[in-house]
Amino acid sequence: MSKKKKKSELLVAALENGTVIDHIPSDKVFDVVNLLNLTGITSPITIGANLSSHKMGSKGIIKIADRFFSEDECSKLSVIAPNIVLNSIKNYEVVEKKAISMPDEVRGIVKCCNPKCITNNEPMQTVFHIVDKKNGTLRCRYCGKDVAKDKIILL
């Protein structure tokens, strides 16, 4: 696996230890930055967008040195991009390749699209149930309105 990564087409610097988040849709790169609070990290971060991809046409990659992510943190990403892969790198080798699993519910991440929903009018956490894991449809726990994957707005 690591040999493949070291191919000449690699556009961003190799990582000694840390996480490579791969297969991010190009327009979601900065959503991933926000969801994982990467702006608060002091270790080196490389962000690549609009890179060519055989699978996706165009993709984004984020490399974060010396930082690994928990299941919980990863599952948040499924809301915006279910096909993201997280590679944990140790000593320049990929030691773990994590596909993201869709959680049953997401809390405090997504905004309800219904302006008359209580969550948009009261200081409280939003909660969405994932009613259709295949298509990524969320349902607001409070007002019951569905939000399609392409209509998701992050808080």
Next chain:
Amino acid sequence: MDNSGRSLISLEDFDSNDILELLRQAAMFEAESYRNTLEGKIVATLFFEPSTRTRLSFETAVNRLGGRVIGFSDAATTSSSKGETLKDTIMMVSNYADLIVMRHYLEGAAKYAGEISPVPIINAGDGANQHPSQTMLDLYSIQKTQGHLDNLNIFLVGDLKYGRTVHSMLTAMRFFNPTFHFVSPEELMMPAEYKDFCKANDIKYVEHFDFNEEIIADADILYMTRVQRERFTDLMEYERVKNLFILRNDMLRNTKPNLRILHPLPRVNEIAQDVDSNPKAYYFQQAKNGIYVREALICNALNLL
């Protein structure tokens, strides 16, 4: 005092047994409506949005059961107009009352209140979302007039796009093999998501964009709702259809003898006054049934049954 009752937020989790049991309890209260079950209890009616009928019906139910009522009928007179959060209002009132009956203009408000409140909450309507006591009194009225809930021809007439009561009716009747007839102007037709719900639950339905004597000939229940001017984007369209979905007494000539006409009220002109004296008109008794259903809901919420 035991406040560990159960909130009633929505009927979505009710199965057919739960529904039938509640209707049985409501019948018990109809047989004996005045009791002392709530003696020593205080019920708060918090109406963040005015609703005269629903509030009076709940308050009557509490009074008939010997309880006391505190509350407000308009949020303008409360601290929420000063910017108090719903949470703070609920936490404060739960210090005073054993049960909170709440009407709110925001969707999901009752669900949230139920999560934070130390005392049970009964949802008396949250925006366009849920109004379970109305749905239960509709079902009680259907059962009472037809003798059962099974295999009925139910005609929903008027505003099927925005009408909360007609949407809840689809959900609650799904256990009882109904055939629905959706009768509305095209602009206010039943939304696709509810038709999909019917398909997914094997509920038969027929759509009509006309309202006349022939269409309603085999109806068991005619559930009328108001076509509201403010719902139309095209006022020319409103002018064209506003008088087409009015029920007049002469349209009832050839209807089935067991037909009953329901309406959640308030009525404006969608049922002509001459229908009121027809024995098939049932909307005022329907409102009366609301008291028995609410007596049952209140006692259930307080674990007093």
